[in-house]
Amino acid sequence: MKTTGGSDGAKRRAGESAAALVEPGMTVGLGTGSTAAHAIRRLGERVADGLDIEGVPTSFDSRQRARDAGIPLRALEDVDTIDLAIDGADQVADFALVKGGGAAHAREKLVDTAAERFVVVVDSSKQADVLSHPVPVEVLPVAHSVVAGTVRDAGGEPSLRRADRKDGPVVTDNGNLVLDCEFGDIAEPTALARTLSEMPGVVEHGLFVGSADEVHVGTDSGVRVLERE
């Protein structure tokens, strides 16, 4: 798993703070990444102490972590309600997010958007006034060149994500490729999200606008909770 952002202690505090919101009987969306991993681990401890929940993983990685932690799981296709989703982000500005640093954003968006309550867990290095992080765009493999051109036409600079430990590109859990698209400051995330969604060949992009209800920001000394009004 890639690790970016601030200290592991800050990530742990954010993840554990969100895990404390989970109540008996809930169906819980389990996010991907190094911060959500702390929530999964903590939930596993609570399950061992008798908490009765079911988890819905957002990726191969979160499924493995949840299994290792002993959390009972349900597949996304078998679930019609998700009470609470806990997930990380690569950048947060005013409850808008960039996600997908681990290439899991397509399933994450399904789970996080379907949840009654979506709680974001980050360390304070992820907070910004304006989003500027490159936006991961998952594309059909045959479409990567065409979408790269369309992204350039929309003012972005795409770059095909390469794998660290393999020759060639990163392949997502869905068998697709990822273009990391640099747009500079994203002054209007809603408009950019719509533009990316409308591009033929795009499976899903990592701009999450309007779905986050709370952000738990881990710091070196505690957790700041931001709630959307």
Ligand SMILES: O=C[C@H](O)[C@H](O)[C@H](O)COP(=O)(O)O
């Ligand atoms: O695809 C991965 C996800 O969107 C992650 O939630 C995001 O990249 C944040 O990960 P981390 O908590 O490891 O920085």
